[in-house]
Amino acid sequence: MNKSLRTVFTGSALLAALAATGFADPVVSRLTPPSLLFSTGVNGAPYISRFLPNQRFDLQATVKPDSGQTITSAVFKVDGVVVPGTVTLIAATVSGLPANTVSPTLRAYSNATPGVHTLTVTATQSDAKTVTATGEFQVIGITQTGRKAKNIIVMIGDGMGIAHRTAARIAYHNVVMGKALAPLEMDDMPATALVKTSSLDNLVTDSSPGAACYSTGNKCNNNQEGVFPDDTTDKFDNPRVEFMGEYLARTTGKSLGIVTTADVFDATPAAFAVHTQDRNAGTGICDQYLDEAVVKGKLTVLLGGGRKWFLPATTSGSARANSTDYVLPAELTAGWGNATGTLDANRDLIADFQTAGFTYAPDKTTLTAQAASATKLLGLFSLSNMNVAYDKINGRRNVIPAGSSQTVVADYGFPDQPLLEEMTAAALTVLKKNANGFVLMVEGASIDKQAHAMDAERWMLDTIEFDKAIGVAKQFAVANPDTLVYVTADHECAGVNIIGPSKLTNSALTTLASTASGLTLRNNVTGGSGFPVYSIDADGYPATMDVDYKMLIGYAAGVDRYEDWLSNPRPIQDSQQPFVGTAPLNTYPADQAHRDTTGNFYITGQIAGTNSAGHTGSDIPLTATGRGSSLFKGVIDNTDVFFLGMQAVLGGVAN
Amino acid sequence: MPTSILPRRAFSVASVLLAALLALAARPLSAKTLGWNADALSVGLAKAGKLPPAPAGVTDIAFSEFYKSPVGPQGLEFTDKVRALAGQRVRLLGFMVRQGIPAPGVMILAPYAMTTSEGDFGLCDDFPPSVVFVPVPKYADIAVPFRRGPLLLTGRLELGPHEEPDGRISHIRLLLDPEPAAAPVQAASATVVATADTPASATR
Numbered sequence: 048m049n050k051s052l053r054t055v056f057t058g059s060a061l062l063a064a065l066a067a068t069g070f071a072d073p074v075v076s077r078l079t080p081p082s083l084l085f086s087t088g089v090n091g092a093p094y095i096s097r098f099l100p101n102q103r104f105d106l107q108a109t110v111k112p113d114s115g116q117t118i119t120s121a122v123f124k125v126d127g128v129v130v131p132g133t134v135t136l137i138a139a140t141v142s143g144l145p146a147n148t149v150s151p152t153l154r155a156y157s158n159a160t161p162g163v164h165t166l167t168v169t170a171t172q173s174d175a176k177t178v179t180a181t182g183e184f185q186v187i188g189i190t191q192t193g194r195k196a197k198n199i200i201v202m203i204g205d206g207m208g209i210a211h212r213t214a215a216r217i218a219y220h221n222v223v224m225g226k227a228l229a230p231l232e233m234d235d236m237p238a239t240a241l242v243k244t245s246s247l248d249n250l251v252t253d254s255s256p257g258a259a260c261y262s263t264g265n266k267c268n269n270n271q272e273g274v275f276p277d278d279t280t281d282k283f284d285n286p287r288v289e290f291m292g293e294y295l296a297r298t299t300g301k302s303l304g305i306v307t308t309a310d311v312f313d314a315t316p317a318a319f320a321v322h323t324q325d326r327n328a329g330t331g332i333c334d335q336y337l338d339e340a341v342v343k344g345k346l347t348v349l350l351g352g353g354r355k356w357f358l359p360a361t362t363s364g365s366a367r368a369n370s371t372d373y374v375l376p377a378e379l380t381a382g383w384g385n386a387t388g389t390l391d392a393n394r395d396l397i398a399d400f401q402t403a404g405f406t407y408a409p410d411k412t413t414l415t416a417q418a419a420s421a422t423k424l425l426g427l428f429s430l431s432n433m434n435v436a437y438d439k440i441n442g443r444r445n446v447i448p449a450g451s452s453q454t455v456v457a458d459y460g461f462p463d464q465p466l467l468e469e470m471t472a473a474a475l476t477v478l479k480k481n482a483n484g485f486v487l488m489v490e491g492a493s494i495d496k497q498a499h500a501m502d503a504e505r506w507m508l509d510t511i512e513f514d515k516a517i518g519v520a521k522q523f524a525v526a527n528p529d530t531l532v533y534v535t536a537d538h539e540c541a542g543v544n545i546i547g548p549s550k551l552t553n554s555a556l557t558t559l560a561s562t563a564s565g566l567t568l569r570n571n572v573t574g575g576s577g578f579p580v581y582s583i584d585a586d587g588y589p590a591t592m593d594v595d596y597k598m599l600i601g602y603a604a605g606v607d608r609y610e611d612w613l614s615n616p617r618p619i620q621d622s623q624q625p626f627v628g629t630a631p632l633n634t635y636p637a638d639q640a641h642r643d644t645t646g647n648f649y650i651t652g653q654i655a656g657t658n659s660a661g662h663t664g665s666d667i668p669l670t671a672t673g674r675g676s677s678l679f680k681g682v683i684d685n686t687d688v689f690f691l692g693m694q695a696v697l698g699g700v701a702n
Numbered sequence: 703m704p705t706s707i708l709p710r711r712a713f714s715v716a717s718v719l720l721a722a723l724l725a726l727a728a729r730p731l732s733a734k735t736l737g738w739n740a741d742a743l744s745v746g747l748a749k750a751g752k753l754p755p756a757p758a759g760v761t762d763i764a765f766s767e768f769y770k771s772p773v774g775p776q777g778l779e780f781t782d783k784v785r786a787l788a789g790q791r792v793r794l795l796g797f798m799v800r801q802g803i804p805a806p807g808v809m810i811l812a813p814y815a816m817t818t819s820e821g822d823f824g825l826c827d828d829f830p831p832s833v834v835f836v837p838v839p840k841y842a843d844i845a846v847p848f849r850r851g852p853l854l855l856t857g858r859l860e861l862g863p864h865e866e867p868d869g870r871i872s873h874i875r876l877l878l879d880p881e882p883a884a885a886p887v888q889a890a891s892a893t894v895v896a897t898a899d900t901p902a903s904a905t906r
Contacts, residue, residue: 363778451742
């Protein structure tokens with residue numbers, strides 16, 4: 048970002064001369080919340096930082112003193128009026144800043160008046176010189192128009208771009224003579240919009256700001272959630288923006304539910320409840336689910352993987368460590384009224400959740416048995432990410448990979464994992480008990496993870512699983528009409544597209560894949576015509592993804608890989624380890640052997656790296672139904688989605 | 703949900719198992735027949751007489767023997783066998799995980815040939831619980847160079863939580879035997895293994 052230099056010269060030639068020798072005014076290098084006005088000097092739309100009336104957020108600046116000086120005080124003004132409250136001069140600890148750089152901070156500010164507001168900071172140096180910097184933010188008003196949405200269900204298909212949806216539709220409902228035989232649940236919704244996804248600091252976002260835009264109405268830097276960037280190394284002290292869940296719990300008494308197939312500390316679920324600049328700080332993130340989100344934000348349902356963060360460090364499988372734990376500074380807890388936290392790797396977080404009234408479900412059987420009677424629900428179904436839909440379904444069908452003695456989920460030790468639609472149904476059963484309503488976020492997490500792995504069958508199955516969960520949400524909205532449901536994504540992943548039907552039957556492809564080398568496979572498979580035929584098994588999922596003339600997927604943001612277009616028996620399979628036949632049965636690993644040059648079709652990736660395709664920057668589709676869904680239309684920013692949803696919940700729509 | 707107009711195919715568990723067994727019987731040992739399961743590969747190699755015998759004082763162990771399965775409602779529990787082997791020398795066949803951002807001086811051995819992408823996911827992972835961390839002192843300050851294919855490693859078994867340089871917590875570590883001074887045993891075994899998998903055609 049361009050930095051804007053604003054100094055106030057108090058005036059004489061002597062001072063100007065002394066400036067050259069280091070007797071200069073201090074400099075403001077950052078003003079938060081961020082604005083184009085501060086960073087570029089340009090006034091007007093688009094307003095980077097926007098808030099609901101009374102949505103709380105922190106004011107902060109970073110001030111660099113002249114050498115040999117310190118900053119002694121700072122004052123914030125909004126619209127020319129001094130903001131009441133404590134301003135703390137936090138030491139700026141990132142490297143590269145001049146000595147004694149500080150970040151004056153005022154916690155938990157809010158503004159009730161719709162419109163654009165000017166924000167200034169004036170800092171005073173120890174030699175009495177001052178500096179003033181100017182930025183702005185906007186408060187988006189709520190119009191009282193009609194019937195409000197009592198419940199809001201945010202369905203996030205992580206990495207789910209337009210082609211992921213199309214591919215899932217083809218695999219699940221088939222296209223025959225040019226027409227899809229039926230729509231997906233996510234297709235069959237009355238409102239449609241396109242959403243722009245860039246983050247505060249990158250054209251191509253990641254899942255942290257990609258979810259926080261929906262939960263706060265504001266942009267974040269990549270890797271950060273629910274906070275603006277700052278100049279300290281501390282992971283949890285950043286200037287915060289109040290989450291939708293926190294805000295609605297505080298103002299309307301609604302409950303919050305978070306459901307994901309990923310590890311629950313992962314970016315998308317955490318971005319609805321925990322404020323941090325480090326999406327990787329798993330111990331602190333999971334602790335704060337209880338210490339802050341439950342205690343103050345009415346977090347009532349938390350379902351997903353990630354049990355490893357909830358086990359004491361001495362228990363096998365635990366990932367808890369002080370290095371990823373949290374302790375909040377006193378000035379932050381004084382401003383927000385939340386828990387300080389402590390470094391406690393040996394904490395038994397499952398037991399603490401149970402003490403707080405949560406029913407704990409370690410598997411699907413317990414989840415479905417307990418949901419009806421639970422008032423609060425914690426489900427942790429795997430150590431880290433849950434197994435993906437493809438492997439969960441094969442587990443239920445008892446499909447055992449060749450050479451193994453048990454299914455993939457049994458191999459992992461978690462044979463009874465729920466499907467996302469079962470988790471969504473259980474969450475709704477519990478959340479519905481709150482007469483004030485609720486916010487529920489449901490994430491189909493491994494659409495993205497398997498697109499990163501360029502495993503087409505697994506991300507397609509995960510998209511189909513996500514679509515069934517959407518079906519559960521839609522049924523709830525029909526039975527409870529004051530419910531808004533919208534289906535969106537944080538970003539597209541891997542530059543996926545459908546490059547045609549295969550020219551080959553499955554058996555011909557399997558034969559060719561085991562004997563072909565170089566470009567033979569590509570040249571004989573791509574460029575087909577007609578339509579594949581997928582069929583659905585009695586359990587409601589595709590019988591197999593390896594059909595004749597199957598859908599072929601290309602990746603615009605892929606990395607180097609081998610492609611044979613056949614389903615991998617195991618997830619995250621290393622496609623660059625075909626069996627080369629020269630593996631030494633050595634007692635000590637030696638240096639890397641030559642790259643394998645035989646085998647299947649080798650595709651050079653578009654981006655650097657060896658293991659993982661990348662996110663892309665294209666717009667993603669959003670579809671919506673239920674109370675207030677007519678607000679979602681056109682081509683909008685991802686932060687707009689937050690404000691449209693809040694208009695539906697707080698002000699209603701006419702129709 | 704709309705009914706598909708296309709015929710539904712009944713899915714028989716018995717036919718799937720039979721097909722898998724037939725496939726295994728018909729084809730030679732390879733990644734595609736074994737789905738890259740190191741435990742199964744080890745058993746297959748031993749049955750074919752292609753696994754060198756374990757040195758004296760070394761016990762063979764498989765990934766499936768580390769933890770009780772299925773996992774209970776809380777954390778993992780070591781099996782009696784692995785508990786008894788703590789501090790003893792063991793031998794394990796596994797695959798080196800191809801990491802996006804490996805930690806210096808330590809590699810991860812897994813029952814399957816897997817990748818990770820720390821840049822995208824950090825500490826969020828898809829590991830089976832039984833992964834083993836293997837410090838490699840020769841590469842103490844740098845990433846252990848990636849080695850493809852199954853690795854047969856011998857060393858002392860160490861159990862208990864330990865924080866690795868990348869913030870991961872390992873619960874099982876293999877402290878490798880010192881590198882052998884003489885040429886390793888590999889030549890005959892590798893040739894035999896290659897023959898089992900390489901078809902007669904010379905174009906591969």
